Amino acid sequence: MSADGALARVVRSAAERAATAETERCELCAARVAAEHPHLYDTGAAEVRCVCGPCSVLFADGAAGEGRYRLVPRRRLRLPRVDTAVLGVPVGLVFFVPRSDGSVTAQGPSPAGAMRWEVDAAAWRELAATVPQLAAMTPDVEALLVNTVRGLDEHWIVPVDDCYRMTAVVRREWRGLSGGGRVWSAVERFFGDLTERS
Template sequence: MTTEGALARLIRSSADRATAAGAEVCDLCAAPVADEHAHLYDTGQAEVRCVCGPCSVLFADAKAAEGHHRLVPRRRVRLPHLDTAVLGVPVGLVFFVPRTDGTVTAEGPSPAGAMRWEVDASAWKELTGTCPQLAGMEPDVEALLVNTVHGLDHHWIVPIDDCYRMVALVRREWRGLSGGGRVWPAVEEFFEDLTERS
């Protein structure tokens, strides 16, 4: 019996127990993860993956895995009002993600998932000129999250996994053509939770 074989059996056994219990597991080692756990951004697949504490330590250095997996930061910063209209995105609930290649994408939640646009680079530069904190965002793993629906004025720098949670929430709560009576109260609650967690 090799050590490698024993380790593989231990990992499989842990994953099987967690799956049977309905618990979430680390996408790297299959160990159970707590409700509040770290995430990795898989740059090749453009997906967020759950990771346990020990595995997250492996990716604390941005150069780990040659940038293919990046640890998603946990900071949440509420910003003052920003004139995001200069970015030319015609929706009030949207997030903007600077990419490592220098582009910026805008993504808005919908009943079918996230809609995506590319933002004009000069417009993004103009906006970052009015708010220097935007220039310090980590590409791919942080986003500018905006909610101006129903007269609200929320502008946040958040981890990308918060944005994906918001997209899932909209998709889950949306009813009919206009969203119905559940989606917008749920979105407002999501932003109240951001305030509590920041």
């Protein structure tokens, strides 16, 4: 997935969203979209696309578009602690995305965008066997979002667009080599604002 392309399309601060709400358009029909709007995952381009409500309904059951577009769900589910150490990713702020082809990627936000690793698919399957919610994730469009930085222990299943918003927070707030004082407070606020929804 092209994180920078998705960030450019999906992620804006609340002020930027309000300022551009009148001009932001559905990428399928060109209708204006609200500040909070649905997204589609474009499997051909590996990018997230903004869509209006009526266009999103076309993809709700997965039949439209011959599989090229997948509706990004709105579900957020807070999980108890998940031992992701078995996945071999050495960072505390990361999201894991299972893919339609059976592979799994891990992406960690950085001042330059999302860093990406391939995760051992067998290790992911073993972990999902112990955490049934992981096995039920929708490939390509849902992620396991983890934050164990600075003593936090946050584990969520979220839509991938939430992950891009979090990556944008890190890019916007990062200062110097270590991130500075602002970035981690902003990340904590981001996680504090997450709410469960079905």
